[in-house]
Amino acid sequence: MLDMIIKGGSIVDGTGAAPVAGDVGIRDGRIVAVGQVDEPTAETVDADGLVVCPGFVDPHTHYDAQIFWDPRTTPSNLFGVTSMIGGNCGFTLAPLGDESDGEYLKKMMVKVEGMALEALELGVPWNWRSFGEYLDRVAENGTAINVGFLVGHCALRRLVMKDDSVGHVATAEQVAQMRRLLRESIEAGGLGFSTGRSFTHNDWDGNPVPSRWAASDEVLELCRETSAHPGTTLEWVADGCLNGFEDDEVELMTKMSVEGGRPLNWNVLTIDSARPEAYRNQIAACEKANSEGAKIVALTMPILVGMNMSLGTFCALHQLPEWKTIFSLDYPERMAKLRDPEVVTWLENQAALPEAGVFSRLTGWDNYQVGDTYSAANEGLKGRTLGDIARERGKRAFHTMVEIALEDDLATVWWPLPTDDDAESWRLRAQAWEHEAVMIGGSDAGAHLDRMAGAPYTTAWLADCLHGRQLTSMPNAIRHLTDVPARLFGLRDRGRVAEGFFADLVLFDADEVGATDVELVFDLPGDSKRLYSEATGIKRVMVNGVTTVVDGQPTDALPGKVLRSGADTDTVPVP
Numbered sequence: 001m002l003d004m005i006i007k008g009g010s011i012v013d014g015t016g017a018a019p020v021a022g023d024v025g026i027r028d029g030r031i032v033a034v035g036q037v038d039e040p041t042a043e044t045v046d047a048d049g050l051v052v053c054p055g056f057v058d059p060h061t062h063y064d065a066q067i068f069w070d071p072r073t074t075p076s077n078l079f080g081v082t083s084m085i086g087g088n089c090g091f092t093l094a095p096l097g098d099e100s101d102g103e104y105l106k107k108m109m110v111k112v113e114g115m116a117l118e119a120l121e122l123g124v125p126w127n128w129r130s131f132g133e134y135l136d137r138v139a140e141n142g143t144a145i146n147v148g149f150l151v152g153h154c155a156l157r158r159l160v161m162k163d164d165s166v167g168h169v170a171t172a173e174q175v176a177q178m179r180r181l182l183r184e185s186i187e188a189g190g191l192g193f194s195t196g197r198s199f200t201h202n203d204w205d206g207n208p209v210p211s212r213w214a215a216s217d218e219v220l221e222l223c224r225e226t227s228a229h230p231g232t233t234l235e236w237v238a239d240g241c242l243n244g245f246e247d248d249e250v251e252l253m254t255k256m257s258v259e260g261g262r263p264l265n266w267n268v269l270t271i272d273s274a275r276p277e278a279y280r281n282q283i284a285a286c287e288k289a290n291s292e293g294a295k296i297v298a299l300t301m302p303i304l305v306g307m308n309m310s311l312g313t314f315c316a317l318h319q320l321p322e323w324k325t326i327f328s329l330d331y332p333e334r335m336a337k338l339r340d341p342e343v344v345t346w347l348e349n350q351a352a353l354p355e356a357g358v359f360s361r362l363t364g365w366d367n368y369q370v371g372d373t374y375s376a377a378n379e380g381l382k383g384r385t386l387g388d389i390a391r392e393r394g395k396r397a398f399h400t401m402v403e404i405a406l407e408d409d410l411a412t413v414w415w416p417l418p419t420d421d422d423a424e425s426w427r428l429r430a431q432a433w434e435h436e437a438v439m440i441g442g443s444d445a446g447a448h449l450d451r452m453a454g455a456p457y458t459t460a461w462l463a464d465c466l467h468g469r470q471l472t473s474m475p476n477a478i479r480h481l482t483d484v485p486a487r488l489f490g491l492r493d494r495g496r497v498a499e500g501f502f503a504d505l506v507l508f509d510a511d512e513v514g515a516t517d518v519e520l521v522f523d524l525p526g527d528s529k530r531l532y533s534e535a536t537g538i539k540r541v542m543v544n545g546v547t548t549v550v551d552g553q554p555t556d557a558l559p560g561k562v563l564r565s566g567a568d569t570d571t572v573p574v575p
């Protein structure tokens with residue numbers, strides 16, 4: 001007797017193979033039959049006219065905190081994600097040595113991953129110490145999606161070095177302690193090791209996060225520990241992920257993977273025809289590392305994800321050359337400076353310097369769209385572009401931006417329109433998707449909550465493949481969203497519609513599949529805000545054989561599993 005038969009769907013199995021008409025039989029959470037299935041069954045789901053495919057695997061999320069107040073991890077659940085990786089970029093909420101560690105990491109997450117402090121205080125229980133206890137708390141609380149967590153370097157370093165984790169190199173004894181902690185954490189189920197040295201990652205006080213102070217030897221020691229454990233993986237983010245890699249970064253990245261004996265993924269590869277040299281440098285870096293025995297994989301997003309900007313709260317604009325000299329000032333002082341036209345011109349000129357690197361993409365001020373405004377003076381501006389308003393006022397666009405923001409006490413929300421939506425950028429992207437060192441991902445879901453919404457990339461890309469640019473076939477896109485990431489992380493029996501695999505499935509209507517427009521909602525603990533969107537065309541999502549979404553709406557079920565290294569993952573060796 002089967003638990004369920006999904007009858008008469010168009011099965012896209014995740015391998016890239018063309019759709020095949022057929023049924024899927026499910027028992028005890030697994031797929032037990034594919035094809036024509038006529039066994040007795042407790043439940044039959046009619047999939048006539050629907051695509052039946054594996055659930056999507058999101059390789060890069062930061063749901064480490066949200067999963068406590070929202071075990072459905074919305075909206076990724078609605079977008080058909082059935083397995084995901086957390087604990088990326090060196091940032092995890094465990095292990096903790098004492099309360100001061102939790103306090104430090106909480107505030108660091110607010111700054112570095114754009115989470116609301118109220119949400120982290122009201123919505124997270126902080127009732128663990130070890131990494132294993134953290135995983136147990138997640139499992140007890142329940143999860144709609146299967147989730148594995150890497151062990152973050154910043155938490156290890158903070159626990160061992162306390163305040164010295166910022167500003168100091170570790171002693172040999174401290175490195176040895178971190179290594180022991182990592183061993184315990186992975187033995188308890190951590191999926192591997194993540195670290196970060198990106199210049200964009202600063203803590204609450206504006207100092208580089210702990211992992212940025214680590215010597216290369218420390219990082220390699222921790223990668224070597226990872227290699228001793230089955231089913232583990234590595235992840236990092238470095239300056240080169242944004243600007244193109246320097247030789248020393250390529251060397252370290254290569255050693256991390258070779259000495260760690262594991263694949264290493266980084267994010268996020270941005271492809272822009274206006275800056276082809278950055279993208280070529282990054283692909284070449286992966287190729288060089290891989291020719292030396294490493295397995296390096298770059299994550300790249302298959303859709304354009306808008307990111308809003310603010311002159312008030314911390315955002316990517318603050319990374320423009322020397323801008324922090326103004327934007328680290330408190331509000332009254334900052335506003336006083338911004339009222340001086342010479343300062344505004346200076347900021348504009350700084351932003352145009354080559355040192356702006358990847359952030360130069362943010363300086364097309366004409367193409368900024370006004371989002372939410374707050375003062376009477378700005379009424380009616382929402383939805384208009386700065387270029388348009390500036391022409392009307394006879395001013396330069398950036399000066400107009402500052403003028404408008406000052407009226408709102410800097411709270412105005414700005415949406416830069418994409419500068420890289422041209423045919424050549426898309427041609428390069430479609431080429432990159434098929435490169436062996438590139439994988440689809442990098443949603444950052446669960447992070448940067450009021451700045452961007454990456455979670456919709458699954459169905460938004462499918463819509464683009466089916467009804468938009470059609471740069472690749474739907475079965476190939478599904479392969480990139482399912483089997484490819486499942487294989488990189490060694491997720492055992494996941495990522496395909498095949499006998500013996502877990503019944504992690506998505507049923508969607510190919511005509512309707514897509515995503516709604518992104519909007520700002522205030523539904524986090526403490527009424528803090530986030531950007532939100534829902535999927536369209538998703539008729540059903542199943543995790544471990546249990547239905548979690550019906551007609552776009554979540555069910556009460558929390559059938560997801562905390563994925564533990566070795567138990568739920570196989571070792572993916574480097575070549």
Ligand SMILES: [Zn+2]
Nearest residue numbers: 062088089444
């Ligand atoms: Zn990240």
